Amino acid sequence: MNRVTYDAVIIGGGMSGLMAALTLAGKGKSVAVVSKGDPVCCLSTGCIDVLIHENNPLAGIVSLPENHPYRLAGEETISASLEMFIKIMHGTQSPYCGDTGTNRAILTPMGTKKITCLVPRTMEFADCHSDEYIHIISFNNIKDFYPGYITSSYQNSGRSIFNAQVTSTAAIAERFEEEEFRQEFIAWLKGRDIPDGKIALPAVLGTRTTGNIYDEISQELAKPIFEIPTLPPSMPGLRLFRTLKNTFLNMGGSIYWGRDISSVEKLGTQLEALTLSNKGRATRVQGKAFILATGSFVSGGLYAAMDSIEERVFGLPIHMPEERKHWFKENFFTTGHAIEKAGIQVDSSFRPVDAPYENLFACGSILAFSEVMKYGCGHGMAIATGFAAAQKCGEYIL
Structure with missing residues (x-):
């Protein structure tokens, strides 16, 4: 023994x-x-x-x-x-942000608000107000994410759908670890006529280098972006x-x-x-x-x-x-x-x-x-x- x-x-x-x-x-x-x-x-x-x-x-x-x-x-x-x-x-x-003395309300995949305190930095801008424009990015045939619920709750919103060639959140997150895939995704986003406001997408920004991926996409788009936690299993968890x-x-x-x-x-x-x-x-x-x-x-x-x-x-x-x-x-x-x-x-x-x-x-x-x-x-x-x-x-x- x-x-x-x-x-x-x-x-x-x-x-x-x-x-x-x-x-x-x-x-x-x-x-x-x-x-x-x-x-x-x-x-x-x-x-x-x-x-x-x-x-x-x-x-x-x-x-x-x-x-x-x-x-x-x-x-x-x-x-x-x-x-x-x-x-x-x-x-x-996976750095976290927030104030331990203040709660915040973040957007959920059902279009509702979740009260929480500390969040991953990828959700820093997830506290949305009804007068803000939110553009939801979804993925073709993705499971566990329903952008229609969100857009029905926020009239001042829009959505676009990207084909990642895979449909599960875990598989899409793995694809974001590939530089070629990220460049294709960024180029596609830049080609969208997205009004000023926030860009939201399901929590699929990588599995191992999420911080770098988030920074890269944010800098390229020059707009606040944030992840929305999906139904379990959840990549942020x-x-x-x-x-x-x-x-x-x-x-x-x-x-x-x-x-x-x-x-x-x-x-x-x-x-x-x-x-x-x-x-x-x-x-x-x-x-x-x-x-x-x-x-x-x-x-x-x-x-x-x-x-x-x-x-x-x-x-x-x-x-x-x-x-x-x-x-x-x-x-x-x-x-x-x-x-x-x-x-x-x-x-x-x-x-x-x-x-x-x-x-x-x-x-x-x-x-x-x-x-x-x-x-x-x-x-x-x-x-x-x-x-x-x-x-x-x-x-x-x-």
Whole structure:
């Protein structure tokens, strides 16, 4: 069996897990991330929703219930975590822009507005007003993007369709990595009689060199352009994940990807190691401390049985509604279902309450009382709690 020892082992490779890993790696700790596969953030818009019901999301934290994970982290920690995120993304091909104290409304592929806080720089101009002219660029037979919805919502708009020879957003994004294709696209755009205003297109501006591609097209057209996030899978979400993952690797971090945890070792109140299954020899990953960031139901961190909810790695105690009949409201398409409060309760140090391990911490959407859909705090809470749990973990392993 292969044996490796780290200061900290992060279980889960989504937004919260990677943020925890980056925070600890930035403090000079040896860190490993263990993940079963690509996380849910790959399906996201790539935008950082902090708290959507307030113009100033940070100022709105105090209005949340006292047991919400944001309240445990505190406004100062949340602000520091978001600033760290912006700093991490700065200088990469996917920089972010925005003010952590101000929300913005960006255009969606359905022609509606989405409230968010921080956005990829390719969406900097996506906050559109009804009196602005918007020219929508679409692609022949593209899937997951419907310009007709947008033009019907904005009377002062137009659209053009380019034939990219491929129809999926991922395939079109790969084509934008080709210089010859970009030059053909730019020449075609310049040949359009597009009035003054903004140019919008689905989020297909590359997979690896998006920043350079965006700058090139913007400079050639001399007009503000912006991407509109498409329906999942979303290129901005995938770029976000890849950037965080690669940044962690470049900092010397280790990743065990596509690996299931077959067993857990403990000694008294200490977690000792995880054994990861493999087609060949199993791997024993030992750590001084562990952070659980496996996500909620969609990510597989929580599992709902007929009348109970289980945490899948350690079998930790779960807060849940008492009876299944109370898990959901009658109107499924509303927010505030009781099931949204299900998860692991943690103390002020982000240690799971009533857990038998003193060197285990938790973060992200697996935390109880998150109500991510109700408060619109998905990636923001993942970043903040990942950062907060890593800070407490770092203090523990000093």
